[in-house]
Amino acid sequence: MESGRIKTGFVMGPKLSRSDALGLGGLGLAGFLGLWGALSFFGIVPVEFLPSPFAVGSRFIDLFAEPFAGFTLPQHLGSSLLRYLYGVLLAACIGIPLGLAMGWFHLLDDIVTPIFNGLRFIAPIAWVPFAALWFGTGIGGPILIIFAGAFPPCLINAYRGARFVEPRLVEAARMLGTNHGRMLTEILLPASVPSIVAGLRVAAGLGWQSLVGAELIVASAGVGFMMVQAQASVQTTTVMAGMVAIGLTGLAIDVALRQGERWLHNRLGLD
Amino acid sequence: MASIRFDKVQKYFGRGEKRTHALANIDLEIRDREFLAIVGPSGCGKTTCLRLVAGFEAASEGAVSVAGKRVTEPGPDRAVVFQQFALFPWKTARGNIDLGLRNKRMGGEERAKRIADVLKLMNLDSHADAFPHQLSGGMQQRVAIARAYVLDPEVLLMDEPFGALDAQTRVVMQEELVRLARVRPRTVLFITHAVEEAVYLADRVAVMTRRPGTIKEIVDVKSMREAEDWNRFERIEDVMDLDSFVHLRTRIWKSLREEKDS
Amino acid sequence: MAWRRQLVGLSTIITVALAWYLATSVTGFISGGRFPSPVDTWAAFRQISGRGYADGTLLAHALHSLRLVAMGFAVAIATGVPLGLLMGWSRRAEALINPVFLLIRPIPPLAWIPLAILWLGLGDAAKIMVIWFAAFVPAVINSFAGVRAVEPALLEAARMLGTPPWRFITEVLAPSASPMIFTGLRLSLQASWTTLVAAELVGALFGLGRVLNLAQQDIYPGMILVGMLAVAICGWLTTGLLALGEARALAWNQGESRPAS
Numbered sequence: 080m081e082s083g084r085i086k087t088g089f090v091m092g093p094k095l096s097r098s099d100a101l102g103l104g105g106l107g108l109a110g111f112l113g114l115w116g117a118l119s120f121f122g123i124v125p126v127e128f129l130p131s132p133f134a135v136g137s138r139f140i141d142l143f144a145e146p147f148a149g150f151t152l153p154q155h156l157g158s159s160l161l162r163y164l165y166g167v168l169l170a171a172c173i174g175i176p177l178g179l180a181m182g183w184f185h186l187l188d189d190i191v192t193p194i195f196n197g198l199r200f201i202a203p204i205a206w207v208p209f210a211a212l213w214f215g216t217g218i219g220g221p222i223l224i225i226f227a228g229a230f231p232p233c234l235i236n237a238y239r240g241a242r243f244v245e246p247r248l249v250e251a252a253r254m255l256g257t258n259h260g261r262m263l264t265e266i267l268l269p270a271s272v273p274s275i276v277a278g279l280r281v282a283a284g285l286g287w288q289s290l291v292g293a294e295l296i297v298a299s300a301g302v303g304f305m306m307v308q309a310q311a312s313v314q315t316t317t318v319m320a321g322m323v324a325i326g327l328t329g330l331a332i333d334v335a336l337r338q339g340e341r342w343l344h345n346r347l348g349l350d
Numbered sequence: 351m352a353s354i355r356f357d358k359v360q361k362y363f364g365r366g367e368k369r370t371h372a373l374a375n376i377d378l379e380i381r382d383r384e385f386l387a388i389v390g391p392s393g394c395g396k397t398t399c400l401r402l403v404a405g406f407e408a409a410s411e412g413a414v415s416v417a418g419k420r421v422t423e424p425g426p427d428r429a430v431v432f433q434q435f436a437l438f439p440w441k442t443a444r445g446n447i448d449l450g451l452r453n454k455r456m457g458g459e460e461r462a463k464r465i466a467d468v469l470k471l472m473n474l475d476s477h478a479d480a481f482p483h484q485l486s487g488g489m490q491q492r493v494a495i496a497r498a499y500v501l502d503p504e505v506l507l508m509d510e511p512f513g514a515l516d517a518q519t520r521v522v523m524q525e526e527l528v529r530l531a532r533v534r535p536r537t538v539l540f541i542t543h544a545v546e547e548a549v550y551l552a553d554r555v556a557v558m559t560r561r562p563g564t565i566k567e568i569v570d571v572k573s574m575r576e577a578e579d580w581n582r583f584e585r586i587e588d589v590m591d592l593d594s595f596v597h598l599r600t601r602i603w604k605s606l607r608e609e610k611d612s
Numbered sequence: 613m614a615w616r617r618q619l620v621g622l623s624t625i626i627t628v629a630l631a632w633y634l635a636t637s638v639t640g641f642i643s644g645g646r647f648p649s650p651v652d653t654w655a656a657f658r659q660i661s662g663r664g665y666a667d668g669t670l671l672a673h674a675l676h677s678l679r680l681v682a683m684g685f686a687v688a689i690a691t692g693v694p695l696g697l698l699m700g701w702s703r704r705a706e707a708l709i710n711p712v713f714l715l716i717r718p719i720p721p722l723a724w725i726p727l728a729i730l731w732l733g734l735g736d737a738a739k740i741m742v743i744w745f746a747a748f749v750p751a752v753i754n755s756f757a758g759v760r761a762v763e764p765a766l767l768e769a770a771r772m773l774g775t776p777p778w779r780f781i782t783e784v785l786a787p788s789a790s791p792m793i794f795t796g797l798r799l800s801l802q803a804s805w806t807t808l809v810a811a812e813l814v815g816a817l818f819g820l821g822r823v824l825n826l827a828q829q830d831i832y833p834g835m836i837l838v839g840m841l842a843v844a845i846c847g848w849l850t851t852g853l854l855a856l857g858e859a860r861a862l863a864w865n866q867g868e869s870r871p872a873s
Contacts, residue, residue, distance in 0.1 A: 095703050103707035111712045128731055189620035194628060200844040200851075202806040204722075207813055208828035208836040213646060292722040292810040303723075307814070310726035318726045326718040333718070406768055426774040436765035440787040440864040449783070450773035481864045501773070 130316040139320040147317055148308040150300060152324060159290060159301040160328070162218055166225025167286045174233025174282075175275055179267050181234075182241025183259070195234065203227035203285075204292045211297045221293040221301070228289030229282035236278025240271025276343055280336045287329045302328075352417040352504035352537045354380040354403055359412035361398055371562035372398050376412070378556065378565055380505075380539055385531060387540040387548035389602065390558030391609050396541045398563070400507050403539060404430050417504055426450050429498035431508040435490045437482040443493045444469075444478045450501045468500040471530070488519035492526075499530070505537040512547070521586055524550060532581075545602050549595060550586055557605045566609070569602055648834035656834030665835060666826045668818060674842055677812070677819040680736060681804045681850065684743025688800055692748045693793060696755025697785060706756075713752065721746030721807050725814050734815045739808060746807035747800035754796025758789025791865055794858045801854055805847045820846070 095103070112132050118124045119131040130138075142152035150158075181188040206227045210220040244267055252266045294303025302321050309317035361373035372395045380386045388396045401407040402414045405424040414421045416428060424430075429450075437446050444465060451461045469475050472492045482490055491511060498506055512520045524547060531538070531551075542548050548555045553572040556565050575581070578594040589595055629650075635641045636649035644652060660670040668676075699706040724742050732738035762785065770784045786793075812821020820843050827835035 095707055100707045103704060104711040107708040108711045108715070111715070186620065189617050190624045193621040193624055197625075197844075200848045201840055202802075202809050202843060202847065204806055204810045204813065205824065205840045205843045208824050208839075209647075209833075211828055212831065212833065212836070288720045288722060288806070291720050292806070292813075295722065295725055295810065296813045306723070306726045310730055313730065315727070315730055318730060322719050322723050322727065325720065325723045329720060330718040404768075404772060406771075424768065424771040424774075426772065428772070430769070430772045432765050432769060434765055436763070436769040438766060438769070438784065438787070440790075441783075449770075449775065453774040453776065453779070483864070497773075 127313060128315055130319065134316050135319045135323065138316040139323050142317070142320055142324075148300075148305045150305075152302070152305070152320070155300060155302045155305045156324060156328060158218075159294060159303070162221045162293075162301065163225055163286060163290045165218070166222045166290070167229045167283060169222065170226050170229035170233050170282055170286065171279060174230045175237040178234040178237025178239075179241045179263055179271065182238045182244075182271075183263055183267060188238075195231075199231060201227075203289045204296075207293065207296050210293070216297040216299055220297045221290065224293035224297075225286045225289045229286035232278040232281040232285060233275075236274045236281075237271055240274030241267040244270040272347065273344065276340050280333070280340060283332055283336055284329070287325075287332060291325055353382050353384075354378075354505055354537060354539060355413075355415045356399070356402075357413045357415070359402065359409045359414060361395070361402070361407070362410045373409075374562035374564045376563070376565060378568075380537055383535045383537055385538040385540065385551060385553045386556060387542055387552035387554075388556045388558060389542055389545055389548050389606060390563065391560050391606065392543060394558045394560050394609075395563030396543075396558060397509055400430075400509050400539055400541050403505070404428055404507050426454065426501045427504045429501050429503035429506055431491075431494050431498050431506070431511045433510040433513050435482070435487075435494045435514070437490055437493055437497075439482050442479050442481055443474060443485070443496075446482070446493055447497045447500050450497060454501070464500050468496045471499070471533070472496045472526075486519070487515050488523060491515065491523060495527075495530075499534065503536065505539065508538065508540045510541055510543065513542075520547075525584070525586055527551060545599055545606065546590065549599050549602065550589060555602055557602060557609075560609050567605060569598065569605075571598060574598060644833065645831065646833065648837050652834035653837050656832065656838045660823070660835065660838060666818070666823050670823075670838070670842060673818065673820050673823050674846055677808060677821070677843075678846055678850070680739045680819065681743060681801075681808050681846075684740045684808070685747050685801060685804045687740065687744045688747030688751050688804070689797065691744075692751025692796075692800070693755045696752040696793075696796075697759055697781065697789065699752070700756045700759025700789070701781065701785060717749055721749075721803060722810050725807075725811050728811070729815055734817055739811050739816070739819075742807050742811050743804045746803040750796045750799035750803060751793075752796075754792045754799070755789055758792030758796075759785055761792065762788045791862060794854075794862065797854060797858075798851070801850055802847075805843070805850075809843055 115129070116131050116133070119126055119129045119134075126134075139152075144151060146154075148155075177191070181191055203224055206224050207220075210223040214220045214223055241263075248266060248270060249262075252262055257266065290301075291303050294301040295307050298304040302324055306318050306321035309315075309321065356376045356378040359373055359376040360371075363370050363372050376399065388399060390396045398407060402409055403416065403421060405421045405428065421428075438449070441449065447465050447468060448461060451464060456464075465478075469478055472495060474489070474492055474496060477485060477489055477493075480489075482493070485493065491514075495511070512523050515523060528551060540548070540551060545555075549571055553570075553575075555569045555571055557567050557569065558564065559566045574594050578592060580589050580592065580595070583589050590599075633650050636644065636647060637651060648656070656665075657670070659665060660673075662669075664672075666673070695709070699709055721742060724745050725738075728738040728741045732741060766784065766788060770780055775784060808819075809821045809824070812819045813825050816822040816825070820839055823842075824836060824839040827833075827839055
């Protein structure tokens with residue numbers, strides 16, 4: 080037994096046991112859901128504005144079969160995800176090669192950086208009017224906005240990866256007479272992979288954000304569109320079910336990318 | 351009387367399979383106003399000894415007490431000088447020194463007087479309002495020592511305080527510490543892996559074994575220092591040239607060497 | 613090298629401006645219905661600065677949006693930073709609050725907009741609510757991480773000096789976490805602007821987003837560009853202001869000079 084136990088002081092304290100942590104976490108969740116449920120059950124907030132957690136859950140399930148604003152929830156999600164995929168892929172396909180090239184060719188860096196820095200202060204969502212004007216509200220408009228959200232992290236991380244690559248690797252490649260193209264594809268690209276992957280994860284998050292924004296404003300299908308339609312007809316339950324769907328999908332994307340990142344790190348023997 | 355006592359102290363880290371035995375049966379007394387240095391191979395638990403006195407760790411068995419009181423938590427009566435200085439980077443030298451005094455709820459005038467006093471003692475006058483990052487390593491450590499000394503602690507705990515300094519600064523700080531020990535003697539527990547430093551500074555040097563750490567032997571330096579009157583020299587290199595110093599240093603080296611090789 | 617960089621940068625901007633002029637006004641390569649020429653943009657700017665557009669001048673719209681961002685951001689700091697510090701400070705608080713936080717966090721702030729409109733209407737309150745939600749998350753996460761990244765030796769030093777709890781929070785934990793807190797605030801500010809613009813685009817009576825929205829309906833490219841530029845400039849101004857505050861608050865962290873001993 081430990082004798083003369085030291086008071087652990089008031090900072091952090093010792094690690095909680097698993098059961099304590101689970102208990103407290105459960106308590107927190109129960110408190111949150113309980114408060115929500117009580118507010119709506121006792122009519123403190125009118126049910127039409129704050130439906131109970133249970134009502135939101137069952138609406139979420141209903142929406143799988145019952146169409147709202149023209150489509151069922153999976154159909155809305157499907158069209159959201161398609162746009163999202165196009166937007167993020169486009170951002171990655173342009174941002175990563177450009178970033179790498181900027182990290183290698185200083186002239187390109189000097190040319191692109193001022194433009195990029197100027198455009199960066201424009202919130203992606205502020206592109207909405209032009210997006211609608213140029214590409215309409217179908218699939219093109221939202222893609223431009225997702226692209227605007229996902230592009231900066233793709234470019235920046237590829238650029239940083241290439242710029243701050245171990246100088247000795249570059250010197251070694253030079254000594255071996257490597258040409259520019261091969262330098263980019265065989266030295267800088269592989270060396271920047273961890274940075275690029277981290278950037279992709281950020282890009283995926285920001286792209287998902289932008290998608291939601293875009294669909295709220297310019298779209299004729301998609302989860303965001305569904306939520307705006309529900310808001311217009313004061314169907315709070317459907318709005319909240321849409322939030323659940325967006326949250327879950329975003330979470331799934333993030334988890335999948337984290338797993339991918341971890342797998343890659345193991346594969347490359349990092350960490 | 352502020353002595354430090356280790357009473358049959360055992361220390362384990364971790365539990366179950368991963369449990370390691372860090373300190374085994376440490377029995378040691380550091381007398382009032384005595385300067386005791388602990389040397390030992392790295393990982394032997396020297397620093398753990400200090401952290402037990404400071405109250406950062408608890409003994410698994412046995413007890414550590416200071417001035418007859420059992421240690422239960424950290425406190426300003428046992429001031430610590432850390433290896434990496436541990437100065438608050440957002441506070442000036444003066445702010446760092448002041449914090450402990452404010453925590454004691456001391457009045458403004460008294461604090462100002464004490465701070466002025468300790469700044470002078472540590473030759474920090476012109477750096478009082480500098481932030482740590484503006485100071486050299488040696489200066490930072492002066493601030494850390496001043497922060498500890500200004501509290502007028504019963505005991506002073508120093509964990510390889512000069513380990514992070516370059517060789518020249520280190521020598522200056524060692525001389526400074528000897529000067530300080532003469533002006534303001536305190537009970538000091540000093541952890542180091544440098545044998546010369548230990549012999550130069552300490553009244554007694556305790557040699558520790560490899561893990562699990564035990565006190566292997568305690569070498570008396572004080573009687574030799576007084577007999578040979580080392581204190582007549584101002585500079586460390588003059589002391590280090592003395593046969594008596596070399597003799598003690600070699601003896602402790604050999605004792606330590608047996609530990610490292612075994 | 614620095615001057616060369618600036619020279620290239622400057623000539624790039626001039627080239628882009630020239631290309632814009634040539635493509636829209638001279639050659640008509642890009643039609644005015646798709647993207648405005650410099651002249652169209654200037655005319656739109658003159659119109660909104662003088663007579664006004666969407667019920668107000670540009671300055672009035674911009675000040676309105678700035679005020680909403682400032683208010684939402686302030687509420688987010690006042691709630692998010694203390695919560696993050698608390699969760700960093702106590703593992704119990706972390707265990708209690710974190711699951712709720714994890715439940716809400718995956719919902720992007722923009723997804724709150726329809727609910728906010730349902731609850732609070734098209735006025736300012738709904739905007740402040742969504743900005744608060746958007747800026748809250750980065751403020752909490754970074755304050756929390758800042759506390760947990762404090763060097764343990766500093767905590768020990770503070771305890772050794774007998775620091776009482778309140779002083780411990782204000783003079784040790786908070787300053788030590790402050791570089792991370794400011795990182796969080798930068799993200800919060802960015803999120804605030806994005807959210808505000810989105811919320812105003814979805815539905816608003818006044819503000820820069822309202823200008824964009826109306827200009828889109830009117831198919832008025834010059835005004836769209838003016839609105840976008842106004843949003844960018846506002847964002848740039850507030851970011852600069854925050855950076856200024858950061859430089860002041862973290863003066864102890866800025867110095868690069870470390871004289872040798």
